[in-house]
Amino acid sequence: MQIYVCVKHVPDTAAKITVKAPNQIEEAITFIMNPYDENAIEEAVRIKKRRGDAEVIAVTLGKPAAENTLRSALAMGADRGILILTEDPPDSLVTARALTVAIEQDGTPDIIFTGKESIDNAGFQTMYRLAAALDMTVVSNVAAFALEGKRVVVECQMEGGARGVIELSLPCVIGAGKGLNKPSYPTLPAIMQARRKEVKRIALDSLRIEKPSARADILELKPAVEARRAQQLKGSAEEVVRQLIRILREEARVIE
Amino acid sequence: MEKVGILIEVKADQIKKANYGVITAARGRDRQLYAFLLDGGRADHKLTLGRYGIHKIIEIAGQEGPLEWNPATWAQAVIEAMEYFGIRTLLGLTSSQGKDLLPRIAARLDAPLVMDCIHLNLAEHTVRKPQYSGKTIATLKVQGGHCIYGVRPNAIAAQPAPCEAETVIYRTAPAPAGLTVKAIKQAMSAGVDLSEAEIIIAGGRGMENGENFKILFECAALMGAAVGASRAAVDADWVPYAMQVGQTGVTVSPKVYIACGISGSVQHFAGMKTAGLIVAINQDLTAAIIGKCDYAIVADLFEIVPRLTRKLQALDGRI
Ligand SMILES: Cc1cc2nc3c(=O)[nH]c(=O)nc-3n(C[C@H](O)[C@H](O)[C@H](O)COP(=O)(O)OP(=O)(O)OC[C@H]3O[C@@H](n4cnc5c(N)ncnc54)[C@H](O)[C@@H]3O)c2cc1C
Ligand SMILES: Nc1ncnc2c1ncn2[C@@H]1O[C@H](COP(=O)(O)O)[C@@H](O)[C@H]1O
Numbered sequence: 001m002q003i004y005v006c007v008k009h010v011p012d013t014a015a016k017i018t019v020k021a022p023n024q025i026e027e028a029i030t031f032i033m034n035p036y037d038e039n040a041i042e043e044a045v046r047i048k049k050r051r052g053d054a055e056v057i058a059v060t061l062g063k064p065a066a067e068n069t070l071r072s073a074l075a076m077g078a079d080r081g082i083l084i085l086t087e088d089p090p091d092s093l094v095t096a097r098a099l100t101v102a103i104e105q106d107g108t109p110d111i112i113f114t115g116k117e118s119i120d121n122a123g124f125q126t127m128y129r130l131a132a133a134l135d136m137t138v139v140s141n142v143a144a145f146a147l148e149g150k151r152v153v154v155e156c157q158m159e160g161g162a163r164g165v166i167e168l169s170l171p172c173v174i175g176a177g178k179g180l181n182k183p184s185y186p187t188l189p190a191i192m193q194a195r196r197k198e199v200k201r202i203a204l205d206s207l208r209i210e211k212p213s214a215r216a217d218i219l220e221l222k223p224a225v226e227a228r229r230a231q232q233l234k235g236s237a238e239e240v241v242r243q244l245i246r247i248l249r250e251e252a253r254v255i256e
Numbered sequence: 257m258e259k260v261g262i263l264i265e266v267k268a269d270q271i272k273k274a275n276y277g278v279i280t281a282a283r284g285r286d287r288q289l290y291a292f293l294l295d296g297g298r299a300d301h302k303l304t305l306g307r308y309g310i311h312k313i314i315e316i317a318g319q320e321g322p323l324e325w326n327p328a329t330w331a332q333a334v335i336e337a338m339e340y341f342g343i344r345t346l347l348g349l350t351s352s353q354g355k356d357l358l359p360r361i362a363a364r365l366d367a368p369l370v371m372d373c374i375h376l377n378l379a380e381h382t383v384r385k386p387q388y389s390g391k392t393i394a395t396l397k398v399q400g401g402h403c404i405y406g407v408r409p410n411a412i413a414a415q416p417a418p419c420e421a422e423t424v425i426y427r428t429a430p431a432p433a434g435l436t437v438k439a440i441k442q443a444m445s446a447g448v449d450l451s452e453a454e455i456i457i458a459g460g461r462g463m464e465n466g467e468n469f470k471i472l473f474e475c476a477a478l479m480g481a482a483v484g485a486s487r488a489a490v491d492a493d494w495v496p497y498a499m500q501v502g503q504t505g506v507t508v509s510p511k512v513y514i515a516c517g518i519s520g521s522v523q524h525f526a527g528m529k530t531a532g533l534i535v536a537i538n539q540d541l542t543a544a545i546i547g548k549c550d551y552a553i554v555a556d557l558f559e560i561v562p563r564l565t566r567k568l569q570a571l572d573g574r575i
Contacts, residue, residue, distance in 0.1 A: 017391040124371040125359040132363035137434045159352040161443030161498030214400030216368040241563045
């Protein structure tokens, strides 16, 4: 069985983001694998360990530096990688088309794992687009996953901590949530080994994706203004609580 | 006349308040607003939805009765209703349900979709949304035969604009989806939902253990607040992951966020920085959150929170 895992190279959450005009960020910062994609890789590698007959292929679309994230995926246990190269990362519609075509050209997916969202542009949609294009079933924000023969049973996070238990048929697309598993971090030998694993490089243009008429373009990126001016509430605990109640009631108007 | 569809969320037969902000954002001149409801039509929402400017309420149902929850069939049913009524623009919430339905619909229609919008200009097809965990705000322009938007709950203030709403029942029989909902396991603490709460009181490592979260739940119950947590508290297994606020947890936008014993890491801020008012209770004056909030209480949370609870109880008695 073939399991494809989409992994994205994204800025570290702690990194300072500086906007370069008009719609790009300064990229001389630390990049990491999108956190949920780590859960996606982990789950795929676990299936491989249990079944023995599975091949895990990590796929990414990005600039050449995205190879680092691909290598991390290989160090976590993926067998090989596919790197779709572009200098100008496209919107979700084209990204999903490119991932679809690259996967279709490479093999026959039984399961495609993605993260539940990318933390840089928070699209919340790539897995659904992959599923629609490949005519597969899809569930995202998955917190538990079990493969029983040709049947997949998952639990997805719903409102207020509730969980939906969903059964779906293979092939399917699964958007991994944080609670799915605890990714194990690669050992040094695994990291060394990952350097020798095969990575197929494809130029985005060579995939000949027909430009969809539907699109979402970033016109402008602006730093978010942090307009809070902290004010300290002073006095005894009793006085402080009294001030807080007044703020909740008169300023925020959330209590009566 | 342009028709705009709004996917309305209902909980316990009540329209969730956060929907009214979405309706407000959808309004415009020469625009007719269609509310899509799939709740089974147990309650009549004509008055409530009409108050915010909905013209038509479309109750989507199966041939025999309500459509049981199944994200794939629900999405298909909404697509069919959009087609039937000639609707090309759809709005909804970036809530748990919205995150499951809007992208399914967009993917099937091959339509552009922007989730987590905090500002919309439907006439120009432009929206604004936070990116890079809220460190930047992006302006996007969408183009396509259909356009779908997810609005961040509470990000747009609701304003009434009364009109006369009319209810239409739309019956459909969506094809089997290859996906079966076997069960829905309810959470143990069925309190106020985090992503739509008006007030959130959250605890971090400063809570010391899971047992102590009780003081937050007691306080929250009096304010109608939801209880959240930092990742430190979740990783220590004090509270379930569903309560985690932040980059890798829930994104919230309440009117008031009260952080107790939370240091204010960038990852935590990523999930709550759009709160209306941030109050920090932290005994360390140098904690990052002290400089990044609206009101700082530099004190032991165990001194403050129980007192706040007692004061709220007293107030409650007086009303
Ligand atoms: C990729 C990634 C993703 C992450 N995602 C998230 C996320 O989604 N959400 C999240 O929260 N974190 C996230 N983190 C973790 C984040 O970096 C911090 O480690 C975490 O937020 C710290 O939690 P805390 O503030 O509760 O703990 P601490 O940083 O340890 O702060 C505890 C605070 O409590 C105060 N305190 C202690 N006792 C008391 C008392 N009695 N009264 C008052 N104050 C007291 C202390 O002064 C201190 O400031 C993520 C990290 C990474 C790397
Ligand atoms: N450029 C990309 N390369 C590989 N995978 C991606 C890319 N963009 C998105 N994905 C996958 O799709 C998931 C959801 O992303 P998004 O739809 O942007 O929130 C991510 O967690 C990844 O698994």
